[in-house]
Amino acid sequence: MKPVTENVYTVGPGKSLVAAVTEPPRGAGKNAAPVIVILNTGIIHRVGHQRKFVVLARELAARGYLVVRFDFGGIGDSERRKDNLSALEGCLDDIRVILDWLEASRGHRRSILLGLCSGADHAIIYAGSDPRVVGAGLLDPMIPPTRRFYLHYILHRLTRPRSWLSFVTGNGRLFTTVRKRLLKPKSGQGQAGSPEDERVRLFLKNVYARAIENNVQLLSVLTGASDTRQSSYREQILDAFPDLDLSPLLRAEFFEDSDHLFLFEHDRKRLNAIIIDWIETANFREAQEGAVGTAALTKLVRGIAMLSGQIAMFGGQVFGGQLI
Amino acid sequence: MTPLYFGTGQRRLFGVLDPAQARSSQAQAAVICYPWGPEYIFAHRALRYLSRQLAARGFNVLRFDYYGSGDSAGNESEVRLCGWRQDIVAAIEELKDISDVKAVALIGLRLGASLAAQIAASCRKDVAALVLWDPAISGPEHLEVLEIEWTEMAQRHSTYLGHERERRRGARYGLPISEELAIDVAAIDLISIADKMPSRTLCLSTKPLPSHAAWRAALEAHPGGPIGLESVSDIHPWVEADLETVGQLPLAAIGRITGWLAP
Structure with a gap:
């Protein structure tokens, strides 16, 4: 098999974001396929615990997909943002910057966001706001009990x-x-700020509703042996939001024996196989026109940001706290 | 900050260059050597901070991922320590070329410090200064410590899984590490090469180890004059922080290193 190609770019205003791009072997790319964009787990840089995202990126690229792993501002090798956006708003804006860059430099108008823990939360929060997002792979996202x-x-x-x-x-x-x-x-x-907090539950319900509205395919992988003990069965994501019709867009998986970080190699192998299968079989919609819903997203995020300072989210510090 | 690839087509290495931000009368350069295994991912943030602190004091700094680690080419299962020592030499040559200097400072943390010490001990003229931050002094001791760190981490993240189950599947620390590499690590013995360290060596310790008594004695007997083993009270950036300490940096250790290299 021909090797995949790996390159690194500095992206965005001031070239402040570091993005590692893994490309399919020459001639083996699926040109019409969405790009897979992998987000940071908490403050861990784009390589991921146990190098999991490098391995996943290579496996996906070998199958013809373009994969981008990038660091949010202030995390990994990316420069700290110089504006006054909150940590959450900054991360969401960084996703927009990467998708803008993919569209401007390579003409890609469809992306799948994928993340673990806070990365999953960032993915689902952003997914409903941008017509370019056609899928969100959520590995142990925050989920109400x-x-x-x-x-x-x-x-x-x-x-x-x-x-x-x-x-x-x-x-x-x-x-x-x-x-x-x-x-x-x-x-x-x-x-305050835990998945049990009613304000957080309503916020999450809102972001999932927006993802449904945007016709985003969803993969949810929950773990059962996690220290966070926030999930215990496959359909919990459906039961957590009974008013939402997630089923047509959702593939739900449950790793009963896996920890939250997929630290064990056999869990990562199983996880990668599921992610690849989902990407190859899910019915991702075609590109659609429309502007990025920045204003609505900002309003939504600032609503939850009122809780900032009270919230500690499983080490991911999604809603509050300083990222660096 | 300039991310880049260097090395050969067969052994493509990812690095980040933090160019000097301050002018100094003489060009200065430093290569940072990362730890290994699970320690690498947690130490990344602290070593980036160290790199930028040195850049602010006039150093061109290159930190890089060894072959088969981080963003560099290769798989963990292919790794041997002799290859990683070659990678350090390639990084030194790359940085000398970029910075137009004849020698660099070599800084290493944990296993990275041990590899840096081995390179410096090989009588290279282009290692002007050496910083050993909590090095792995004895290979068997280091493997034991890694096992403890990994067990604690695995147990912290799972409600009932231990490391035994994974070990039976042929992996160490959740990584597909070969037996050959484990044998390489077990062979590390810094005490036997202490006399070959450059005279300009800073040796920092934030965590006492049983091997420290012999290590201290060997450093004090250095033929170029005694080298001290400095104890610094600080956090250990190579292990996972808890929710209370996440994001904290080892400012005392980093301050000592930057102050020593660029007084």
Whole structure:
């Protein structure tokens, strides 16, 4: 097999964003296919934990896809932004800059955003605002808990003797969880900025609704052995937003034995196979005309940014905090 | 900041050049050598900061990914340490060429420091100064520490998975690392080459190790005059931070290095 080609570019105003581009072997490119744009996981640079995004990019390029891995401003090798945008707004603007560059320099008008953790959150938040986004691959995105999740969580805890001891004494997390979640499942008073926070749930519902409106194909990969314990079954993403009709656009997968970062090689191999299969089989729409919905996106983001400072999102610091 | 590729077509290496931001009477240049394995990804941010601090003090700085790591060509399974030492030499030559200097400072963290020390010990005339930041002094000790770090990380990120399961599948630290590379790492012995370090060597330690007593003694017996093993109280940027410390930089260690190289 001919080797893929890897090059690096500096992109955007002031050439401040560093983007690594992996291209198919000469003559093997799928010209009409969307470009895959991979986003940072938290403050980890574009290579990814265990080099996972380099390997994925090479596998995709070998199959004919152009792949861009870039660092948000202030992360990895990219320069820190010099404006006053919030961390979240800056990241979303950086995605726009990359898509503008792909369109201007190579004529690509269709992209799939792919990210893990905060990268998944950035992908889905942006996906509804830009007609050039035709797909979003969401690896362990932030997802609100559901009744079934709590049931799984509690059953899991019940199997642990220490949980029983705490429950009997009324001091443990299990006792607290039972009391708070089953007795008041819709209280909406979760920790500020956590998936349990009703304001965050509504924000996420809004961004998924916008992605549906933009006819964006979605891949959701949730993990069950994660330290974050925010998902416990494949359909949780559907149950979390019962008012939305995600099913026609969604492929949902669940890695029961995988950790949040896909640290183990066998999990990454399985993950890459699923991502490739999704990209090759999903019905991504054709390019459509329309302007980037910056104003609506800004309004939406600034609404949630009011929570800035209270929020700590699984190390990703999506909504608040400084990225550098 | 200028990202670039260098090396040969067979061994294409990714690097980032941070050009000198301040003028100095004499051109100065430094090559930064990254750690290995899971330590690489976490250390990247601190070493970028170090690079920019040195650039602000008049150094051209090149940091790069070894073959089979980061954005460089190759796969982890193909890697041997003799190849990575060649990569460091290629980076030195590249930076000398870019900067029009005859010698560079070589800075390494963890395994990168050990490789830098081995290069410096090979009597190269173009290593003007050497900075060893928490080097792997003994290969077996380093492998043991990596195993502990990896186990802690894997356990932190999963509710019930340990590292044993992955080891049975033939991978180390979640990476497809060959047995040959592990043997290469196990063979590292800095104490045996301490006498060959350049006289201008800074050796920093932020984390005590059992090997430090012998390492300190070997450095103090250096034929060009004693080299100190400096202890600095700081965070360890090569391990994953928790939510409380995420984003913090090892400012004391970086300050000591920049102050020593560019007083």
